[in-house]
Structures are given as structure tokens and as C-alpha cells.
Amino acid sequence: MNETISFFSGFNVNDFWFMGEAALRTLWISALSISIGAVLGGLFGWLLHEGKLTATLTLAPVLDIFRSVPLIIQLVLFYNFAPIVGLDLDPFGSGVVILTIYTAALVANVARGGIEAVGKPMRRAARSLGMSYWQDMRYVVLPIGGRAVFPAWVGVALGVMKDSALVSVLGYVELLKASQILITRTQEPFLILSIAGAFYFALSFPVSRYAAKLEQRWAQ
Amino acid sequence: MFDYNFHWRPVLKSLPDLLEAGLLTLQVATLSMVVGIVIGLVLALVRMHMRGPLYWLATSWVELARNTPALFQLFFFGFGLGAFGLHLSPFAIVLCGLSFNCAGYLAENFRGGFQAVPDTQLRAARSLGMSSWQAYTRIIIPQVFRIVYHPLTNQLVWAVLMSSLGMLVGFRELSGETQFFASRTFRIFEYFAVTAVIYYVIVKFILAASRLLAMRLFRY
Numbered sequence: 053m054n055e056t057i058s059f060f061s062g063f064n065v066n067d068f069w070f071m072g073e074a075a076l077r078t079l080w081i082s083a084l085s086i087s088i089g090a091v092l093g094g095l096f097g098w099l100l101h102e103g104k105l106t107a108t109l110t111l112a113p114v115l116d117i118f119r120s121v122p123l124i125i126q127l128v129l130f131y132n133f134a135p136i137v138g139l140d141l142d143p144f145g146s147g148v149v150i151l152t153i154y155t156a157a158l159v160a161n162v163a164r165g166g167i168e169a170v171g172k173p174m175r176r177a178a179r180s181l182g183m184s185y186w187q188d189m190r191y192v193v194l195p196i197g198g199r200a201v202f203p204a205w206v207g208v209a210l211g212v213m214k215d216s217a218l219v220s221v222l223g224y225v226e227l228l229k230a231s232q233i234l235i236t237r238t239q240e241p242f243l244i245l246s247i248a249g250a251f252y253f254a255l256s257f258p259v260s261r262y263a264a265k266l267e268q269r270w271a272q
Numbered sequence: 273m274f275d276y277n278f279h280w281r282p283v284l285k286s287l288p289d290l291l292e293a294g295l296l297t298l299q300v301a302t303l304s305m306v307v308g309i310v311i312g313l314v315l316a317l318v319r320m321h322m323r324g325p326l327y328w329l330a331t332s333w334v335e336l337a338r339n340t341p342a343l344f345q346l347f348f349f350g351f352g353l354g355a356f357g358l359h360l361s362p363f364a365i366v367l368c369g370l371s372f373n374c375a376g377y378l379a380e381n382f383r384g385g386f387q388a389v390p391d392t393q394l395r396a397a398r399s400l401g402m403s404s405w406q407a408y409t410r411i412i413i414p415q416v417f418r419i420v421y422h423p424l425t426n427q428l429v430w431a432v433l434m435s436s437l438g439m440l441v442g443f444r445e446l447s448g449e450t451q452f453f454a455s456r457t458f459r460i461f462e463y464f465a466v467t468a469v470i471y472y473v474i475v476k477f478i479l480a481a482s483r484l485l486a487m488r489l490f491r492y
Contacts, residue, residue, distance in 0.1 A: 080313050080455035095288060120429075120475040121468045125447060132461040136276040214341035221440065228344060235351060242355035245348050256339040 063238045068247070074230030075251045081226060082213040085148050089212070090205070096156055097163020111160075120159035124218050126150050131222050147219035148253025149214060158208045165204070166197035199270050206263035212258050219251075227251055278457070283466050284455045294470050295451035300438070300445060301431040304367055308374025308427070310450035315375060316382035330379070337376020342434045345369045350441045370431055377430075381423040385416035414428040418490060429475050446470060 096115060100107045118126065131146045141149070170193045178188040220229035231248040235241045283290075318330040337345070346369035349360060360368065389412055397407035439447035446467055461478040 068419040072311070117468075117472060120433075120472045122433040122447065122471055124436050124439065125464055125468050125471060128465045129461065136461065182405075204387065210339075217343045218437075220343075228341065232347075239349035240355070242353075245344070245352045249336070249344055252303070252340045252344060253336070257335060260339060 058268055061238065063243060067234050067238070067244075069250065070234070071227065071230050071244075071247060074225060074227045075255070077224070078216055078226040078228075079214070079255065081144065081147055081219060082209075083215040084182035085151035085216070086155055086209045086212050087149075089134075089152040092152065092210070093159025094154035094163045097165075097167065100160060100164045101167045102108050115157040115160050118154055123150070123154055123215050125174070126154065127221055129217060143219065143222035143224040145253070146222055147216070149225055151216060151219070154215070155208065155212050158211070159205065162201045162204045162208060166201035167193055168197075169200040170197045171262065187204055202270075203263050203267045206259060210260055213256060214252065278462060279459050281464055282453070282459055285463045286453050287455070287466070290346055290446065290449055290467065290470060291311060293444060294433045294474060296444070297432060297435050297446040298344075298474060300370065300443075301435045304374055304435075305428050305431050306366070306422075307371040308378050308431075309424070311371065311375035312378030314383055315379035316386060319379065320386060333372075334348075334376045334379045337373050338380070339370075342369065342373050343437050344438050345373055346441055351364065362438065362441055363447075365441045366435060366438040366443045366445070368417055368459055370434055371488065373434065374427055374431055377423070378420075381420050381427070382416065385419040386412070388419050389415045390402065402483035421482075421486060425479065429478055432478065433471070 096111060097110055103111075106220050127147065127150050131141070131143070134141045134146060137254045174192060174196070175188055178192040179185075183191065216226060218227040220226055220232070223229070225233070227248055231244045238244065290315075315330045315334060318326050319334070347371070349368045350362075350365045353360065366377070379457060393411055393415065394407055397411040402410065435445055436447040438445045440450050442448065446450060450463045450467040454460045457463075
């Protein structure tokens with residue numbers, strides 16, 4: 053009886069499913085925060101464009117803070133700040149809140165760039181054709197400006213998808229956290245990290261390729 | 273609802289240590305930028321002028337760096353290489369990870385920069401009797417530098433922000449140091465709030481310095 057008890061067990065098919073589920077959670081948290089953040093960011097971008105002085109004095113510095121402080125610090129700060137003011141948020145909730153604001157701060161600049169990419173003469177022409185302000189926004193600024201900044205927006209979205217890996221710091225089991233858990237159990241860091249990398253790559257690469265294609269087509 | 277007492281004294285006491293760690297952050301970010309610029313330049317040139325295995329190597333480097341999270345890349349240099357018995361120090365992990373990431377992003381910036389300089393510039397330089405090396409270093413690179421100057425600054429800011437991930441691989445730069453103190457005193461919010469301010473100042477300092485430098489460099 054000199055069998056040794058192994059604390060580690062090898063990587064098996066179930067673990068692969070475990071990582072697949074974790075990848076779905078990564079996708080879920082990033083999809084949620086990107087979509088809310090993009091809407092908010094569009095609104096902020098519009099405010100920055102329209103409310104020139106007031107917005108530059110109030111909104112811009114606030115958004116600037118979220119761009120100048122590392123996301124990981126923001127996450128830890130918010131996660132520890134929420135209970136102080138009586139909010140009861142789980143890691144997922146905190147992650148979504150911060151990722152959303154972070155996305156909004158990045159998208160605000162993109163959106164403002166998009167609005168400013170549409171020349172003044174074009175907008176005056178739209179207005180003088182009898183379009184209302186909102187019609188001008190919807191039928192002139194959105195299609196033209198949107199095209200101009202679409203690649204930048206995709207870049208932001210993919211960036212947030214990758215940065216959602218940082219929510220693992222709070223204990224949310226997304227792809228990277230899942231691979232850490234598996235590494236601790238199986239002691240096969242290279243294999244598992246490669247799989248995690250492949251998942252991320254599979255999520256990000258097709259989208260970035262597609263955006264690049266679109267950009268090329270629109271540039272013609 | 274608001275029954276939390278803020279204690280700033282321990283933070284103030286360790287402020288000198290935090291500032292020193294901030295210098296370390298700046299150091300590792302700058303160093304990885306330098307390495308990243310050199311490798312990124314090589315990658316960009318290889319991708320533009322070569323075919324075959326070298327091209328594929330450079331392309332996969334760029335795509336991997338751009339399509340996986342920076343944290344994943346750090347883990348790879350940290351734990352992934354450990355599978356081959358290669359154990360890097362935390363400093364080396366962060367330096368390698370950041371350089372890998374920066375090189376990938378900068379390669380694309382450089383490629384865009386090179387493509388923005390018309391071919392005729394090179395041909396004109398060559399027909400004036402300059403060697404290929406002279407034409408590149410005296411005609412092409414200065415023009416490319418002007419184009420990529422702004423993206424370079426942004427990348428440096430990103431490098432500073434990304435270096436905060438060192439906290440998760442045990443590197444005692446600004447975030448790691450903060451984590452260390454915070455877990456000793458349980459004043460997590462206070463410590464990370466101060467760290468956020470320090471990061472903000474560092475980023476603003478870099479942006480201001482680069483703007484001043486740009487005024488000096490691009491006078492003509």
C-alpha cells in the first residue's frame with residue numbers, strides 16, 4: 053500500500069465545458085455593459101458636442117477620470133465603495149456598473165468625433181431642406197458620422213470585452229478566472245491558458261476582421 | 273446608511289512608499305514602451321516587406337497581442353512559461369507582457385504611418401543618391417514619427433494603466449504596493465482612492481509633457 057494520493061487531476065472534457073460556460077459569462081457581462089455603455093456614451097457624446105462650455109466644464113473632466121485611472125483600480129474602488137453607501141452589489145453587479153461607465157467614457161469621445169465628422173455645411177443643408185433638428189440627427193448625422201467612427205466604436209467594444217477579464221479580481225468567474233481555477237487543480241498552466249487564449253481570440257478576432265473589412269469597403 | 277469612518281492617516285503615512293512605487297510604474301511602462309517601439313517597428317517592416325514564415329510570425333504576434341486581454345498575456349508570461357520550468361521574476365513578467373502587448377499595437381500604428389508616407393518620397397530620396405538606410409532614417413522615419421507621435425503618447429498612457437495588472441502577478445508597482453498596504457490595514461477604499469489620484473496625476477503629467485515636447489519637436 054504505497055499508493056500516493058494525488059491532489060491534482062488531469063484536464064478532462066468537463067473542464068472544457070466549464071471554460072465554455074465561463075466564456076459565455078465573459079460574453080454576457082461584456083455584451084451587457086457594452087450595450088448600455090454605448091447608449092450612455094452616445095448621449096454623453098451628444099452632450100459634449102451640444103453643451104459646449106457647460107459640458108466641457110462638468111461632464112468632460114468626470115469622463116476623463118474614468119479614462120485616466122486603471123480599470124482594475126476603478127473596479128476595486130467601486131466594489132469597496134458600494135457597501136459604504138449602502139449598496140449591496142455582487143461582483144457581477146459591480147463589474148457591470150464600472151464596465152458600463154468605462155465604456156460610456158470611451159464611447160463619448162467616439163460619438164462626439166462622429167458628430168463632428170459631419171461638416172457644418174451638410175447639416176445646414178439638411179436644416180434648410182426643412183428637416184427638424186432630430187430629423188437632421190437621425191437621417192444625416194447618424195448614417196454619415198456613424199460610418200466614420202464605426203471602426204473606432206468596434207475597437208472600444210473589443211477593448212471592453214478583453215478588459216472584462218479584470219472583473220475576475222472581484223471574484224466573478226469569467227473565462228480568465230475559470231482558467232485560474234483549473235490551473236490550480238490540474239497544474240497544467242500552459243494547456244489551459246492556451247485554451248483560454250483561444251476562446252478570447254475566437255471572440256475578438258472575427259469581429260475585428262469584419263470591422264476592418266467594413267472600413268475598407270466604406271473607404272472606397 | 274453612512275456609518276463608515278474614513279481613516280486616511282495610515283495612507284498618509286505610507287504615501288512616500290506609494291509615490292516611490294509610482295516611479296517604478298513609470299519606469300516599467302517607459303521601459304516596455306522602448307522595447308515595444310523597437311519590436312513594433314521590426315514587426316511593421318516585416319509585415320510590409322516580407323513573405324513566408326517571418327510574415328506569419330509577425331502577423332500572429334500582432335493579432336495575438338491585439339485580440340487577447342493584456343491580463344491573459346501577463347498570466348501567460350507568468351504561469352504559462354512556468355510549465356517549461358521558466359520562472360520569471362514579477363518585474364520580468366510585467367516587462368515582457370507589456371512589451372509584447374505594446375509591440376503588437378504599435379506595429380499596426382507604424383504600419384499605418386508608413387503607408388501614409390507616399391512611395392514617391394522614398395524614390396525621390398533614392399534618386400538624390402541616398403542609400404536605402406539614409407533614405408529611411410532621414411526622410412521616411414521622421415515623417416512617420418510625426419504621424420505616430422500622438423498614438424505613441426496614447427500607448428504610453430495605456431502602458432502605465434496596464435502596468436497596474438502587475439498587482440495580480442505579485443509585482444510591487446503602484447497597484448501592487450497599494451494592495452500590499454491595503455491588505456495589511458484593511459483600509460482598502462482609502463488606499464485605492466489615493467492610488468487612483470496618483471495614476472491620474474501620472475497620466476496628466478505624461479500628456480502635458482508630450483504636448484510640450486510636440487511643440488518643441490514639430491515647430492516647422
